[in-house]
Amino acid sequence: MASASASARLECVAELRGHTDRVWCARWAPSGALLATCGGDHTVRIWACDGAGAWACRETLSDVHTRTVRRCAWSPSGAQLATASFDGTVGVWELARPGGETECSATLEGHENEVKDVAWNRTGGLLATCGRDKSVWIWEVVEEGEFECASVLREHTQDVKAVVWHPHADTLFSASYDDSIRVWAADADGEWACCAALRAHESTVWALAFDAAGERLYSVSEDRALVVWKADSEQRYGGAPAFAPHARLDRAHARTVFCVHCDGASGRVVTAGADDALRVFEPTDGGDGLRPLAEARGAHAGDVNSAAWSPRADGRLCTAGDDRVVRIWQLSA
Amino acid sequence: MDNANPTIHTSTHVARGREELLREDDESAEDAIDALEIFEHIRHINDPEHPNTLEQLKVARLEDILVGADETVTIRFTPTVPHCSMATLIGLCIRVKLLRSLPERLKVDIYVAPGSHASEHAVNKQLNDKERVAAALENEKLLEVVNGCLVGGGAAPHAGS
Numbered sequence: 326m327a328s329a330s331a332s333a334r335l336e337c338v339a340e341l342r343g344h345t346d347r348v349w350c351a352r353w354a355p356s357g358a359l360l361a362t363c364g365g366d367h368t369v370r371i372w373a374c375d376g377a378g379a380w381a382c383r384e385t386l387s388d389v390h391t392r393t394v395r396r397c398a399w400s401p402s403g404a405q406l407a408t409a410s411f412d413g414t415v416g417v418w419e420l421a422r423p424g425g426e427t428e429c430s431a432t433l434e435g436h437e438n439e440v441k442d443v444a445w446n447r448t449g450g451l452l453a454t455c456g457r458d459k460s461v462w463i464w465e466v467v468e469e470g471e472f473e474c475a476s477v478l479r480e481h482t483q484d485v486k487a488v489v490w491h492p493h494a495d496t497l498f499s500a501s502y503d504d505s506i507r508v509w510a511a512d513a514d515g516e517w518a519c520c521a522a523l524r525a526h527e528s529t530v531w532a533l534a535f536d537a538a539g540e541r542l543y544s545v546s547e548d549r550a551l552v553v554w555k556a557d558s559e560q561r562y563g564g565a566p567a568f569a570p571h572a573r574l575d576r577a578h579a580r581t582v583f584c585v586h587c588d589g590a591s592g593r594v595v596t597a598g599a600d601d602a603l604r605v606f607e608p609t610d611g612g613d614g615l616r617p618l619a620e621a622r623g624a625h626a627g628d629v630n631s632a633a634w635s636p637r638a639d640g641r642l643c644t645a646g647d648d649r650v651v652r653i654w655q656l657s658a
Numbered sequence: 659m660d661n662a663n664p665t666i667h668t669s670t671h672v673a674r675g676r677e678e679l680l681r682e683d684d685e686s687a688e689d690a691i692d693a694l695e696i697f698e699h700i701r702h703i704n705d706p707e708h709p710n711t712l713e714q715l716k717v718a719r720l721e722d723i724l725v726g727a728d729e730t731v732t733i734r735f736t737p738t739v740p741h742c743s744m745a746t747l748i749g750l751c752i753r754v755k756l757l758r759s760l761p762e763r764l765k766v767d768i769y770v771a772p773g774s775h776a777s778e779h780a781v782n783k784q785l786n787d788k789e790r791v792a793a794a795l796e797n798e799k800l801l802e803v804v805n806g807c808l809v810g811g812g813a814a815p816h817a818g819s
Contacts, residue, residue, distance in 0.1 A: 347792070365792060392796045393793070395789070411792075411793050411796055438793075439793050441789065457790075457793065484790075486789070502783075502787065528783070529783070547786075547787075579728075580765065599788075626763060627762055628788065647762070648762070
């Protein structure tokens with residue numbers, strides 16, 4: 326396909342309404358059967374899909390966080406949900422079966438103010454958090470429902486917007502308002518430290534995502550670019566490779582790009598941002614670059630804050646917007 | 659972008675006359691928003707430090723408001739002194755006023771006028787980071803200060819619509 330124009334279609338197949346303020350984040354449970362969303366109304370909502378494809382809110386978790394819930398993250402087993410809030414705390418929730426009541430089993434306190442992201446490592450034994458206090462915290466699960474702070478990492482010079490674990494190593498990547506991405510790993514003695522600072526953006530780095538192999542890292546920024554980082558086989562940080570900028574889409578969006586996510590099966594990358602648009606890119610032959618595959622302009626009536634592929638590898642996406650709505654999309658050729 | 663700031667007085671009379679025309683439109687109508695309407699929303703904001711409005715101090719000027727064809731609004735404001743510690747707060751007041759007054763679909767960028775502030779880049783970056791703005795607006799003390807600047811004698815006739 327010589328044309329740079331989009332060649333596949335994105336169709337909105339469901340709309341989830343209930344949040345009463347901006348929705349900041351929407352994340353699929355590992356099973357793909359549930360969604361967790363959170364936002365400016367201080368709530369976390371769990372949505373379930375019935376056999377016919379209809380989504381309904383199963384639970385609203387509203388009794389723990391007192392301010393915006395910025396992001397949520399499912400544990401690898403799907404049994405727990407962690408939530409990062411502007412109230413300075415991180416909630417860990419034990420997910421109830423249908424009809425039951427999801428309860429907050431732990432509240433992690435330590436950040437001085439707004440917590441902006443939370444991420445489980447691949448085993449669910451480590452939790453990373455970051456926030457406006459410029460720090461990244463590593464928490465260890467010591468017993469079921471009990472967390473211990475393993476390290477507080479202060480190298481970023483401005484607030485930290487996002488944290489993502491490498492898919493195959495206990496190496497953490499953080500994105501910041503200081504325009505950099507930092508790489509963190511523990512040494513043989515279990516001491517955590519910064520291994521590298523990755524710089525390719527001209528402004529705040531809002532989000533990061535890995536491909537399934539952990540050989541491509543994608544970053545998006547206020548500078549409107551999508552940067553593709555490629556693993557360098559020579560250096561290794563705590564089991565993860567070092568990364569170097571490889572390709573760059575300068576105007577991935579017309580305004581700030583807030584989110585990026587890579588589909589494990591297809592390698593397709595979704596981005597969304599302050600231009601209200603949702604875009605899908607696919608790796609070019611040989612996997613060296615990205616080309617536009619589909620787009621939905623006006624995907625939301627306002628900024629799109631979050632976009633993620635379904636873990637079922639079925640071409641489904643969920644998005645969350647400033648318009649208080651969560652949408653499910655189907656990508657089709 | 660025009661960097662010059664010619665000191666043209668926008669007379670209150672002209673602005674109000676225009677506003678009355680706008681008010682005749684139903685709020686549901688897809689009326690085009692122009693710089694004059696934006697100015698009308700922000701000119702009466704009180705300066706955090708002085709007993710004057712942003713218009714009176716020429717912090718906000720009609721000619722520094724640009725409305726793009728793609729529903730974008732760019733506002734440049736001019737702090738009274740280059741080291742003004744209130745620049746971020748003034749920008750936040752402008753943002754909050756417009757959040758409350760304009761349709762949500764509009765994209766608003768707020769900057770200090772080029773060369774008008776010692777920390778221009780830092781102030782601009784902070785004012786246009788929606789996450790920081792959202793967090794700031796959950797700070798009750800700060801919100802009180804902002805609200806204090808938005809009320810007062812010079813409130814626009816149809817503020818908060």
